[in-house]
Amino acid sequence: MKSINQVLNWFTRSENPIELVDAFFIKVVLFGIIISLFGVINNIIIDLPLESVLINLSSTIVLIGIYILARFKNKFTLAKHLFNLTIFVSLNFLWFYNGGVDGPTLLVFVAFFIVLIFFTEGKMQTYTIITFGINILVLFYFQYYYPNYIIDYTSKFQQITDHFLLMIVFLTMMVPMLLYVQQNYNQQKKKAEESEELKSSFLANMSHEIRTPMNSILGFSELLRDPDLNDSEKGYYLDIIRSNGQVLLHLLNNIMELSKLDSNLISINEGPVHVRKLMEQIQLSFKNDFDSKPSLKLELNIPYNEAELTIISDELFLYQILSNLVSNALKYSNKGIIQMGYTIPSIRDNLVIFVSDTGMGMDVKTRSIIFDRFRQGDEKYSRKHGGMGLGLAICKELTQVLGGEIWVESAEGVGSTFYFSVPMVFARNEKVQFNKYQLN
Numbered sequence: 001m002k003s004i005n006q007v008l009n010w011f012t013r014s015e016n017p018i019e020l021v022d023a024f025f026i027k028v029v030l031f032g033i034i035i036s037l038f039g040v041i042n043n044i045i046i047d048l049p050l051e052s053v054l055i056n057l058s059s060t061i062v063l064i065g066i067y068i069l070a071r072f073k074n075k076f077t078l079a080k081h082l083f084n085l086t087i088f089v090s091l092n093f094l095w096f097y098n099g100g101v102d103g104p105t106l107l108v109f110v111a112f113f114i115v116l117i118f119f120t121e122g123k124m125q126t127y128t129i130i131t132f133g134i135n136i137l138v139l140f141y142f143q144y145y146y147p148n149y150i151i152d153y154t155s156k157f158q159q160i161t162d163h164f165l166l167m168i169v170f171l172t173m174m175v176p177m178l179l180y181v182q183q184n185y186n187q188q189k190k191k192a193e194e195s196e197e198l199k200s201s202f203l204a205n206m207s208h209e210i211r212t213p214m215n216s217i218l219g220f221s222e223l224l225r226d227p228d229l230n231d232s233e234k235g236y237y238l239d240i241i242r243s244n245g246q247v248l249l250h251l252l253n254n255i256m257e258l259s260k261l262d263s264n265l266i267s268i269n270e271g272p273v274h275v276r277k278l279m280e281q282i283q284l285s286f287k288n289d290f291d292s293k294p295s296l297k298l299e300l301n302i303p304y305n306e307a308e309l310t311i312i313s314d315e316l317f318l319y320q321i322l323s324n325l326v327s328n329a330l331k332y333s334n335k336g337i338i339q340m341g342y343t344i345p346s347i348r349d350n351l352v353i354f355v356s357d358t359g360m361g362m363d364v365k366t367r368s369i370i371f372d373r374f375r376q377g378d379e380k381y382s383r384k385h386g387g388m389g390l391g392l393a394i395c396k397e398l399t400q401v402l403g404g405e406i407w408v409e410s411a412e413g414v415g416s417t418f419y420f421s422v423p424m425v426f427a428r429n430e431k432v433q434f435n436k437y438q439l440n
Contacts, residue, residue, distance in 0.1 A: 022076050027180065028115050029067045029083060035108075036060040036090075038169050046161050049151055052097040059090040080120070084128065087112050088135060100143045100150040102159060104166040109136065111170065118181070210251065213244035254390040257320070261397045268401065273315045275351070276300070276307050279340050282322050289330055296333055298326065301341030301354075309342075311351060312425040317398045321406075322355065324391040325418050329357035333415075344424070350404065351424040356417035362410040370408060371396040395420065 039056035063086060070079040091112070095105045113132045120128050142149055153159040220237040223229075229237075260266045279300055290298050322340065329338045336358030343352050362370065373393040399406045399420045410416035 022070070024118060024181070024184070025076065025080060025083075026067065026070050028118075029063055029070060029079070031174075032083070032087070032112075033060060033063045033067060035169055036063055039094075039166075042162065042165050042169075046158050046165075047154075048158070048162070049097050051151075052094060055090055055093045055097065059086060062086045080124075084116065084120075087116075088131070092135065092139070095139050096142075096149055097151050098162070099152050099159065100139070102152065104163050107166070107170070111174065210248065213247045216244040217241050217248075254394060257394050257398075261394070261401075266401060268314045269316070270312050270314055272310050273313050273318060274308070274310050275318075275342060275353075276302055276309065278315065278318060279322065282319065282326060282340065285323070286326055286330065293330075293334065295335035296330070296338065297336075298330075298338045298340065301339045303343065306342075306344060309344075309351075311422070313402060313422055317402055318353075318422070321395045321398050321420060322353065324395050325355040325420075328391055328418075329355055329359065329416070333357045333359035336415075349424060350421040352419055352421050354417055354419045356415065358415040361412045361414045361416055362408070363412050367408055367410055371406065 036056050036059045040053055040060060043053045043056060062082070066079050066082050066086065069075050069082070091105055091109050094108075095103075098105050109132075113128075116128050116132075117125060153162070220240050224234060224237055257266075279302070283298055283300065286298060290296060326338065326340060338358070339354075339356045341354060343354070345352060371392050373390065395418075396406050399422070403423045404421040406418065406420040408416055408418050
């Protein structure tokens with residue numbers, strides 16, 4: 001069964017990422033081509049009328065066009081409408097040239113109708129059901145009142161052979177498809193269950209992440225009421241309150257950012273971005289954090305000949321992505337060097353920005369989930385360092401909004417390097433007004 005699915009996946013793999021229902025549609029079209037082509041061969045073998053052969057042949061050619069339209073052009077809406085039309089027209093003609101109710105056309109009608117329900121929804125699904133019902137009633141009407149329009153089989157052997165061969169094809173084709181549907185259903189069910197578990201874990205984690213800094217803020221605010229405190233103690237308590245307030249603000253900003261991404265309310269504000277100055281600003285904003293870890297340094301790694309590189313992009317998005325990556329590196333590194341920089345591939349179509357650390361690194365399993373929402377690495381490290389598994393997920397989605405991609409290279413005990421690419425549209429000879437942001 002695994003080998004059958006591998007073959008199906010190769011034939012139905014689209015050029016671009018697609019929804020599960022669209023992948024299923026491509027498989028349906030592929031099966032339609034196979035069944036239609038078999039119909040051509042079958043009708044020739046059992047000597048059915050030439051019209052029946054030509055109808056199946058025409059359907060095969062049109063379905064091949066629909067298959068190309070869906071798989072290689074990703075025009076699924078048009079392909080689905082053409083597929084519905086092709087199936088209904090072909091089956092209506094075959095009804096009259098394949099013996100009507102005495103032939104296998106009704107079985108094919110019902111089979112494809114059931115399949116159509118899988119990849120149609122809303123008004124289109126309602127339209128399909130109504131059209132099918134009216135279509136069948138009209139065909140039965142013609143069969144009953146105008147039987148002369150139906151071209152019947154020339155012999156009982158011809159009729160039985162047609163039914164038998166078609167049944168074999170349907171069993172051969174439909175069983176793998178039903179198994180494929182069942183397999184995907186089980187996968188989606190497993191993902192849904194994992195999603196519920198992650199949400200529950202996220203809510204519990206969020207409660208902890210909010211309560212901890214809030215308790216510190218309230219506790220040290222109360223201590224400030226002590227009239228005997230000297231200026232040094234007051235300053236120390238205020239620093240703690242400020243630090244925990246920043247943690248809360250960063251947490252709320254991440255949640256708000258995720259909400260905007262989900263609601264498609266986020267928009268790109270493009271302008272010239274001086275990449276080195278942007279990184280220097282981030283380096284400055286993390287100064288206090290690195291001062292608290294004297295054995296850890298943040299350095300810039302910038303090509304000497306590209307130090308004045310200016311591109312057209314969204315400065316705030318780049319700032320958010322880099323800040324999250326540096327913050328993540330800072331969280332999981334205690335000594336060594338964190339490097340932030342960029343490289344320009346020889347093709348010069350994308351700018352590749354990176355943040356590398358000398359932290360604990362990640363195994364293969366962790367790397368596969370690190371950019372998923374609400375997912376973090378090893379639980380014992382997550383509990384130690386905190387966080388809700390949103391930072392890297394936001395980095396991934398913001399990078400996609402910018403038209404790039406993000407990935408990581410890492411090994412346990414060695415450290416990690418996060419890369420992300422953005423389209424490199426140069427902005428030369430332009431005066432750049434650099435915006436300073438406060439790290440949240």
